[in-house]
Amino acid sequence: MILQSVITCPKCGTAKMETMPIDACQYFYECTGCGAKLRPMDGDCCVFCSFGSVPCPPKQTERAGSCCTK
Template sequence: MNNSSQNQHSVITCPNCQGHEILEIPRGSSQHLYRCPSCSSILKPKSGDCCIFCSFGSLDCSSSEQNLAA
């Protein structure tokens, strides 16, 4: 099976309520805002992170990009 055709997913966990959701990591772009479906908090990347996946996800976008390139 060719791994480059598989979509990458990450579990986003809200730091306010610990609610979580599985999201697909978009290829070639990053997601800068996320509304928690449990508590409606708006999450923004932490200082030094490029997106919500790097800040709150189980898999960050840079790891995904490296895995896709391999």
């Protein structure tokens, strides 16, 4: 499982490596460049799935087919 993701602000382009929470989705993120408060785009569970280079750990687990929440 990958726990690091580069999140890129769609407003100013600032990119920053962040550590994702293992067991939860992150719904809000404040850009360190312009201060924009990012929220997930429609259909995405978190800001990493919308703006990150890697999807969040829960989504990675789901895509791997080993999700335990069936």
